Amino acid sequence: MHVEVNENFDVKNLTSFKIGGKIRKAYFPKSVCEFEEIIQKEDNIRVFGNLSNTLVSSDGYDGSIIFTSGMRNSNCSPKDGDFTIECGCNGPVAALIARDEGLSGFEFMIGFPGSIGGNICMNASAHGQCISDNLIKVKCYSKEKGVFELSKEDMEFSYRTSICQKEPIYVLEATFQLNKKTPEEIQDKMNENLAFRKSHQPSLAIPNCGSVFRNPEGNSAGKLLDEVGAKNFYVGNVKVWENHANFIVNLEQKGTSIEVLELMLKMFSSVKEKYGIELKPEVRYLGNKNIREAEICKILNIK
Numbered sequence: 427m428h429v430e431v432n433e434n435f436d437v438k439n440l441t442s443f444k445i446g447g448k449i450r451k452a453y454f455p456k457s458v459c460e461f462e463e464i465i466q467k468e469d470n471i472r473v474f475g476n477l478s479n480t481l482v483s484s485d486g487y488d489g490s491i492i493f494t495s496g497m498r499n500s501n502c503s504p505k506d507g508d509f510t511i512e513c514g515c516n517g518p519v520a521a522l523i524a525r526d527e528g529l530s531g532f533e534f535m536i537g538f539p540g541s542i543g544g545n546i547c548m549n550a551s552a553h554g555q556c557i558s559d560n561l562i563k564v565k566c567y568s569k570e571k572g573v574f575e576l577s578k579e580d581m582e583f584s585y586r587t588s589i590c591q592k593e594p595i596y597v598l599e600a601t602f603q604l605n606k607k608t609p610e611e612i613q614d615k616m617n618e619n620l621a622f623r624k625s626h627q628p629s630l631a632i633p634n635c636g637s638v639f640r641n642p643e644g645n646s647a648g649k650l651l652d653e654v655g656a657k658n659f660y661v662g663n664v665k666v667w668e669n670h671a672n673f674i675v676n677l678e679q680k681g682t683s684i685e686v687l688e689l690m691l692k693m694f695s696s697v698k699e700k701y702g703i704e705l706k707p708e709v710r711y712l713g714n715k716n717i718r719e720a721e722i723c724k725i726l727n728i729k
């Protein structure tokens with residue numbers, strides 16, 4: 427088998443932020459076999475889903491990336507309440523399949539563009555539901571072990587994190603046990619979630635990467651940022667969204683990664699100065715870093 431490589435692949439339009447540059451080698455495997463073949467031949471490869479929680483450097487990345495969007499075809503049909511889904515399946519697609527089968531637990535995924543693998547790595551949550559709530563097991567891959575299985579407990583889930591952020595362990599597919607409800611009840615909950623988002627978060631038509639900072643324990647990053655006047659902050663072509671201070675928007679799609687990082691530093695420093703609280707970024711970073719970018723990533727502790 428020979429998996430095609432896309433050299434100098436411009437990734438900007440794949441990101442929800444519409445920011446990014448060229449990836450030296452981009453792979454789009456369609457199966458576990460292809461995934462394995464790529465990982466075995468490439469050193470220091472990284473794995474991404476839909477880039478909806480990732481700031482990609484405008485200078486691109488001088489390395490190799492696997493994008494999982496092609497790994498989403500097989501197994502995507504629940505059996506006896508058990509739902510096994512491949513890593514590249516989009517959360518909203520999985521949520522709609524579950525709804526049609528009368529299975530509840532995925533209603534929260536309807537309004538944001540994460541892949542199943544990205545959602546598990548980030549332990550994504552919203553509207554009182556979380557990806558780990560109904561998870562039974564994950565089929566994973568690591569260079570050392572090959573394909574192996576981890577239970578929910580092995581995944582070391584906590585707020586917006588999992589074992590995938592600590593070790594080079596990749597999600598291939600995940601099995602969930604969902605709860606029986608009627609499709610109508612599930613659709614009602616989805617409608618409620620979508621209505622909430624419409625009033626509290628920028629839609630995907632406005633390029634953004636979701637929440638910029640994690641909520642500190644017992645507090646809200648959005649509230650703290652609002653209180654320091656962040657809704658008026660901007661740097662170059664990127665600004666804090668006027669309706670919620672924990673979102674950065676790239677309205678005209680002209681923003682760059684350094685502008686986002688400078689704006690994040692401004693938000694971080696303002697909260698630290700007023701409250702002594704160091705906000706932790708939720709957004710991940712992919713790409714080359716010039717001296718200034720490396721400096722900001724170090725201060726913000728961006729991974």
Ligand SMILES: Cc1cc2nc3c(=O)[nH]c(=O)nc-3n(C[C@H](O)[C@H](O)[C@H](O)COP(=O)(O)OP(=O)(O)OC[C@H]3O[C@@H](n4cnc5c(N)ncnc54)[C@H](O)[C@@H]3O)c2cc1C
Binds near residue numbers: 635
């Ligand atoms: C409009 C909008 C609304 C959002 N709302 C929410 C929300 O309500 N709740 C929420 O939690 N998030 C939200 N997000 C953020 C984002 O969608 C989630 O973090 C999502 O889980 C990221 O998935 P992704 O596939 O885009 O991951 P990516 O951005 O591609 O990657 C994120 C991280 O996951 C890792 N990763 C990706 N795939 C795999 C894999 N197969 N195996 C191991 N690691 C992997 C990457 O290496 C990276 O570290 C929102 C984003 C947007 C743009």
